[in-house]
Amino acid sequence: MHADETVLRLENVQKSFGGLVVLANIDLAIDRGELVGLIGPNGAGKSTLFNVITAIYAPSRGKVWFRDSDITGAQPHRICRLGIARTFQLVRVFPTMTAHENVLVGAVYGSGGRVANASQAATEALDLVGLSARRDVRTAHLTLSDRRLLEIARAVASRPALLLLDEPMAGLNATEIKQMVDVIRRTRNDMGIAILWVEHKVDAIMKVCSRVVVLDHGEKIADGTPHEVATNRKVIEAYLGEPSS
Amino acid sequence: MSSKAGALIAAALVLALALLPFVPGAIDHYYFSLLFFVFIYAIMAQGWNLVAGYAGQISLGQHAFFALGAYTTAILWTGNYLWGSLYETHPRIYYFDPVTMVLSGLVAAVAAALIGLPLLSKLRGDYFALGTLGFGEIVRVLLINGGDFTGGAFGLVAPSGTFDTLLPHYWTGLGLTVALAIGIHLLIKSRYGLALIAVRDDEMAASSNGVNVLRTKVLAFAGGAFIAGICGSLYTYYIFHVGPDSVLNLDWMLLPLMMTVVGGTGTVLGPIIGAFVMYVIFDFARIWVPDYHPIIAGLAIILAMLFLPNGLSRLKLGILKPYSR
Numbered sequence: 284m285h286a287d288e289t290v291l292r293l294e295n296v297q298k299s300f301g302g303l304v305v306l307a308n309i310d311l312a313i314d315r316g317e318l319v320g321l322i323g324p325n326g327a328g329k330s331t332l333f334n335v336i337t338a339i340y341a342p343s344r345g346k347v348w349f350r351d352s353d354i355t356g357a358q359p360h361r362i363c364r365l366g367i368a369r370t371f372q373l374v375r376v377f378p379t380m381t382a383h384e385n386v387l388v389g390a391v392y393g394s395g396g397r398v399a400n401a402s403q404a405a406t407e408a409l410d411l412v413g414l415s416a417r418r419d420v421r422t423a424h425l426t427l428s429d430r431r432l433l434e435i436a437r438a439v440a441s442r443p444a445l446l447l448l449d450e451p452m453a454g455l456n457a458t459e460i461k462q463m464v465d466v467i468r469r470t471r472n473d474m475g476i477a478i479l480w481v482e483h484k485v486d487a488i489m490k491v492c493s494r495v496v497v498l499d500h501g502e503k504i505a506d507g508t509p510h511e512v513a514t515n516r517k518v519i520e521a522y523l524g525e526p527s528s
Numbered sequence: 529m530s531s532k533a534g535a536l537i538a539a540a541l542v543l544a545l546a547l548l549p550f551v552p553g554a555i556d557h558y559y560f561s562l563l564f565f566v567f568i569y570a571i572m573a574q575g576w577n578l579v580a581g582y583a584g585q586i587s588l589g590q591h592a593f594f595a596l597g598a599y600t601t602a603i604l605w606t607g608n609y610l611w612g613s614l615y616e617t618h619p620r621i622y623y624f625d626p627v628t629m630v631l632s633g634l635v636a637a638v639a640a641a642l643i644g645l646p647l648l649s650k651l652r653g654d655y656f657a658l659g660t661l662g663f664g665e666i667v668r669v670l671l672i673n674g675g676d677f678t679g680g681a682f683g684l685v686a687p688s689g690t691f692d693t694l695l696p697h698y699w700t701g702l703g704l705t706v707a708l709a710i711g712i713h714l715l716i717k718s719r720y721g722l723a724l725i726a727v728r729d730d731e732m733a734a735s736s737n738g739v740n741v742l743r744t745k746v747l748a749f750a751g752g753a754f755i756a757g758i759c760g761s762l763y764t765y766y767i768f769h770v771g772p773d774s775v776l777n778l779d780w781m782l783l784p785l786m787m788t789v790v791g792g793t794g795t796v797l798g799p800i801i802g803a804f805v806m807y808v809i810f811d812f813a814r815i816w817v818p819d820y821h822p823i824i825a826g827l828a829i830i831l832a833m834l835f836l837p838n839g840l841s842r843l844k845l846g847i848l849k850p851y852s853r
């Protein structure tokens with residue numbers, strides 16, 4: 284693959300909190316428009332990885348590259364403006380704003396100039412996730428599923444090259460999950476946005492993603508097609524626990 | 529009631545207040561000066577509301593910015609240490625001089641930006657609040673030890689010979705109150721307002737969606753200080769004696785804070801309604817039951833908190849709805 288096709292590259296990224304090593308020597312590259320699943324048991328370091336990419340945490344060691352720029356330790360708002368948007372495991376929408384205003388924040392502030400007409404971009408993003416009918420509803424009154432969709436719309440409105448999704452299906456019912464899969468697919472296919480998608484619903488990841496990365500205890504233990512990953516011995520051990528020798 | 533009707537009623541009220549001085553005898557009535565103080569407190573409350581209600585940063589240093597504005601006006605007006613007394617050669621130049629008023633706001637705003645940058649980048653929540661309180665104490669020490677420049681513990685006395693009517697104070701106070709309400713309403717509807725609310729609602733989500741959180745907070749803090757500084761300037765034209773005990777009194781921070789909370793934090797009309805209601809209650813308590821005045825004031829605040837947790841302006845009156853968020 285051509286170098287300029289890579290949107291995100293992690294180089295030997297390590298993160299520890301005090302003595303606790305949460306990420307150990309992570310190397311990872313995401314290409315333009317790619318849809319990559321990121322799985323791993325609880326506490327594997329998935330959310331921490333997102334926080335390091337979006338500079339909420341500085342890595343203890345290693346570098347984060349966005350296209351040709353070294354963004355290690357940049358400010359979070361700059362990283363968004365460059366083109367990396369995200370959602371949060373515990374949804375973070377602006378509760379006193381309407382749905383449309385929420386998305387407007389991404390379009391106005393997050394786009395770094397890629398959006399000419401912010402209000403229209405916000406409307407389109409709400410359309411994409413199917414929330415147009417609720418555009419003027421105060422966010423605090425939305426269901427969990429709608430708030431998760433709204434977070435995605437807000438991220439998409441900033442016209443990112445890469446979108447990081449942290450467990451967008453957590454707490455959703457079967458119907459909502461189908462809708463979410465649909466939104467994720469369209470975000471990738473229609474908008475051409477690369478997606479790194481953390482999820483505990485492994486079957487959904489295996490079905491939708493063409494590439495899956497597995498973290499365990501802060502280490503990348505597998506990176507390949509769903510089939511390769513599902514048959515990887517380390518992965519099976521990580522999910523089933525250590526085999527008794 | 530529609531928002532249009534609400535705006536019409538507000539406009540009629542403002543017009544009536546503006547024309548009030550033409551009613552015979554009105555100017556000499558006690559309520560006339562009461563209204564002037566309501567305006568002063570409404571302006572201070574609006575300044576605190578911008579920082580706390582909209583940007584979500586609890587500032588306990590508004591009295592310091594009020595004092596900086598008051599001192600700036602007194603120093604410019606008396607020409608203390610700068611050019612002798614310009615006032616003596618041009619008696620009316622520095623009485624209600626708009627340039628002096630704006631400069632007073634700017635001095636407070638610059639001080640707020642300088643102190644806000646380190647405070648807001650390092651401290652959050654309660655710690656930021658305590659930091660601003662500490663800043664007030666620093667300003668007190670500086671003013672008391674400022675020698676002839678600040679007049680030390682006694683302060684500065686401006687030439688009170690210019691004072692013959694409360695009319696300019698009243699109109700300026702009313703004008704500032706109205707202009708501020710309109711200005712803040714427009715500000716909140718603007719791009720910057722979007723950033724303010726985003727920061728208040730969720731800092732991490734705001735920064736992850738492109739909002740420069742520190743910049744947004746510092747601008748709000750400086751804006752709130754600018755408002756307090758202008759208010760201090762206006763007060764100086766009324767009180768003439770500017771000293772650490774009068775203009776750097778904690779009341780200039782606490783009362784506007786209570787008024788905003790009672791009226792409705794994070795609403796445009798809340799600070800005005802709160803200033804009016806609370807000042808009238810305080811004043812009547814002081815006149816009719818002077819011994820129990822603090823008790824009545826305290827009771828009013830407790831009752832308001834118990835029964836109006838979101839403030840008077842968020843009562844379910846259709847007229848106010850479009851102005852609150």
Ligand SMILES: Nc1ncnc2c1ncn2[C@@H]1O[C@H](COP(=O)(O)OP(=O)(O)OP(=O)(O)O)[C@@H](O)[C@H]1O
Binds near residue numbers: 323324326332
């Ligand atoms: N700020 C922090 N300080 C100390 N330890 C932390 C911090 N953030 C995360 N950790 C620790 O890092 C480890 C990885 O946490 P992380 O949230 O990244 O896991 P995860 O893979 O997202 O798990 P989950 O699937 O439960 O969301 C955990 O042991 C967690 O306790």
Ligand SMILES: [Mg+2]
Binds near residue numbers: 329330331372449
């Ligand atoms: Mg997580």
